[in-house]
Amino acid sequence: ETGYVTLDPGFVNTASCASAVTYIDGDAGILRYRGYPIEELAEKSSFLEVAWLLIHGELPTPEQLASFDEQIRERTLLNEGFRSFFAGFPTSAHPMSVLSAGASALAAYHPDLLDPFDPAQVDEASVQLLAKLPTIAAYAHKSSLGEPLLYPDSSLGYVENFLRMTFGLPTGKYEVDPEVVKILDMLFILHADHEQNCSTSTVRLVGSSNASLFSSVSAGIGALWGPLHGGANQAVLEMLERIHNDGGDVKAFVNKVKNKEDGVKLMGFGHRVYRNYDPRAAVVKKATRKVLDTLGVKDPLLDLAMQLEEVALADDYFVQRKLYPNVDFYTGVIYKALGFPVNSFTALFALGRLPGWIAQWREMINDPATKIGRPRQVYTGSTERHYPAK
Numbered sequence: 513e514t515g516y517v518t519l520d521p522g523f524v525n526t527a528s529c530a531s532a533v534t535y536i537d538g539d540a541g542i543l544r545y546r547g548y549p550i551e552e553l554a555e556k557s558s559f560l561e562v563a564w565l566l567i568h569g570e571l572p573t574p575e576q577l578a579s580f581d582e583q584i585r586e587r588t589l590l591n592e593g594f595r596s597f598f599a600g601f602p603t604s605a606h607p608m609s610v611l612s613a614g615a616s617a618l619a620a621y622h623p624d625l626l627d628p629f630d631p632a633q634v635d636e637a638s639v640q641l642l643a644k645l646p647t648i649a650a651y652a653h654k655s656s657l658g659e660p661l662l663y664p665d666s667s668l669g670y671v672e673n674f675l676r677m678t679f680g681l682p683t684g685k686y687e688v689d690p691e692v693v694k695i696l697d698m699l700f701i702l703h704a705d706h707e708q709n710c711s712t713s714t715v716r717l718v719g720s721s722n723a724s725l726f727s728s729v730s731a732g733i734g735a736l737w738g739p740l741h742g743g744a745n746q747a748v749l750e751m752l753e754r755i756h757n758d759g760g761d762v763k764a765f766v767n768k769v770k771n772k773e774d775g776v777k778l779m780g781f782g783h784r785v786y787r788n789y790d791p792r793a794a795v796v797k798k799a800t801r802k803v804l805d806t807l808g809v810k811d812p813l814l815d816l817a818m819q820l821e822e823v824a825l826a827d828d829y830f831v832q833r834k835l836y837p838n839v840d841f842y843t844g845v846i847y848k849a850l851g852f853p854v855n856s857f858t859a860l861f862a863l864g865r866l867p868g869w870i871a872q873w874r875e876m877i878n879d880p881a882t883k884i885g886r887p888r889q890v891y892t893g894s895t896e897r898h899y900p901a902k
């Protein structure tokens with residue numbers, strides 16, 4: 513009646529940890545944040561409301577949400593010292609390298625927020641990260657273009673402010689398209705948490721040494737960057753562009769994948785947990801066509817992606833291996849339509865995943881039973897031997 517399940521001890525030993533934040537049923541394609549189905553949250557909620565839900569375990573009251581929003585708006589401004597931080601990176605720097613370094617640098621600017629066992633410090637650090645990471649991401653983009661950095665505008669909502677800092681210029685007013693805000697807010701919700709994935713496990717493991725939330729999130733950003741994980745959304749777009757530039761022969765590409773030519777994979781397909789369609793991919797796929805029509809964008813890569821999915825899901829190679837589209841397969845087409853450069857896609861994933869990292873880190877700090885223990889190994893090296901006598 514409490515909704516708790518009794519885990520078979522064997523399962524807990526194979527699971528990396530117990531957690532009450534997110535539930536996934538990989539075979540049934542189910543994803544719930546604190547019990548709420550992702551489809552309902554994507555349709556009815558907002559990113560900040562979902563962030564509160566993940567972190568605090570319950571949907572916020574209207575007053576709690578208003579205060580949370582206000583606290584974040586008041587903290588979006590970076591210390592001016594960050595200007596030389598951004599100036600120090602080459603314009604070719606990948607946004608994920610700037611984002612990871614920026615998250616870590618926050619620990620230097622907020623040395624009073626490093627104690628993981630002081631609830632007030634953890635609450636403040638949580639809000640600081642949610643407020644400042646979008647500013648760091650937007651500035652990474654602006655610095656790469658050699659364009660001036662726009663200060664955050666606290667009269668704007670979370671996503672509007674991020675879009676304005678990313679695409680706005682001091683020479684004129686940036687009109688934020690409400691449709692674009694709605695789409696990006698929904699995409700952030702879909703990325704907000706996903707149980708013990710690579711980057712979240714990284715955040716937990718780093719945090720298990722009682723390292724600060726800033727250091728733990730910085731490490732999580734580094735893990736997310738990998739093309740087998742969050743970096744897949746960039747790799748999917750690059751894959752689609754390669755197929756398109758090679759003449760768009762989807763079947764020829766699929767054959768290359770099946771023959772494992774040059775280790776090529778169908779990026780955006782497959783998942784360590786989902787052996788069925790990733791429920792997030794279903795939501796994104798449904799939205800993609802509508803988004804492009806709303807924005808008046810025609811992108812042949814969307815048709816190519818849909819053809820690729822159709823050919824792959826009709827092919828035993830993929831069906832037998834239970835390889836279906838995952839969250840990264842269609843998101844890149846939308847990000848591109850919204851005007852983001854391909855190398856910033858994974859930074860968008862990080863902004864979406866941030867509340868999940870924070871929620872899971874706090875759960876681990878507050879409940880040692882959910883800590884990932886120090887991993888052990890099976891030793892496969894040399895047995896004892898001795899240094900040769902001279």
Ligand code: SDX
Nearest residue numbers: 706709740741742744777778779780781782783784833838
């Ligand atoms: C994310 O964990 C999470 O929750 C992550 C995430 C989140 O929200 O945090 O959901 C986000 O990271 C999604 C995944 C994004 N990555 C990609 O799209 C990269 C492409 N996918 C693969 O690299 C792969 O599918 C993984 C890494 C995602 C999952 O690998 P698995 O399930 O461990 O599969 P495997 O590596 O054991 O491969 C099993 C078989 C192999 O073939 P055989 O040796 O049996 O012949 O399936 C093949 C693999 O070669 N295979 C693929 C494939 N993925 C697996 N073949 C072609 N294309 C692919 N994408």
